[in-house]
Amino acid sequence: MSDWMQNLQKTRYVMDTLLLVSFMIVSAPQSTGVPGHEWLSLLFIVPFAVHLLLHWDWIKQSAKRFSKKITAKERFSLVWNYLLYLMMLLATVSGFLVSVALLPTLNIELHIQDFWSKIHHDSATLIMPMIGVHLALHWSWIVNLTKRMRVKRAKA
Ligand code: HEM
Ligand code: HEM
DSSP: OOHHHHHHHHHHHHHHHHHHHHHHHHTOHHHHOHHHHHHHHHHHHHHHHHHHHTTHHHHHHHHHHHTSOOOHHHHHHHHHHHHHHHHHHHHHHHHHHTOSSHHHHTTOOOOOOHHHHHHHHHHHHHHHHHHHHHHHHTHHHHHHHHHHHHHHHHHO
């Protein structure tokens, strides 16, 4: 594999690890406290955006690939990524709509509706197993890259 491709894979691996850790922190408001959860969720947008940027080529081609002949697993993964994106959007938007710390600090007062609280709770709860499936679909990549990174470290 070319050096450029190998470096991209390594960057993706490191950024995916960072994304997973930040996702776990964001998903546990009980440990960070709700104000901490809100600011950390705002920060979480950065590794998430980087994740999408690192797969920008895939995203650009995804609509075209849908009508092409691809395997059932690829098709499933394609639909799953779209659903995941929508769920993430819903969790983030509903999160802002139930904000009790971040928006009031910025002098934006909201009347919090139970509807959005429920949407936030449900979407955040659904994302967890959905990320599990997303990771399972890339399991062989994760195992391969982990092995390669370990060999590199052992050699260094
Ligand atoms: C905790 C959150 C997430 C983690 C740990 C994660 C991890 C991964 C991993 C390990 C891969 C395959 C390796 C790679 O090329 O980087 C990948 C690919 C990808 N992920 Fe995620 N991901 C997360 C969330 C998301 C979300 C919410 C989306 C929403 C659209 C998404 C979209 C993609 C896309 C488009 C690809 C490349 C296409 C593919 O092969 O499926 N990821 N992700
Ligand atoms: C991907 C992003 C996010 C995830 C995965 C997430 C996850 C969660 C989870 C799991 C809970 C506990 C829910 C419960 O047990 O009822 C929660 C609560 C909460 N989140 Fe988030 N959150 C995200 C983004 C945000 C954002 C951006 C804000 C506001 C700026 C926010 C504000 C809140 C508030 C105020 C609560 C406690 C009140 C309530 O549940 O209605 N969240 N979040």
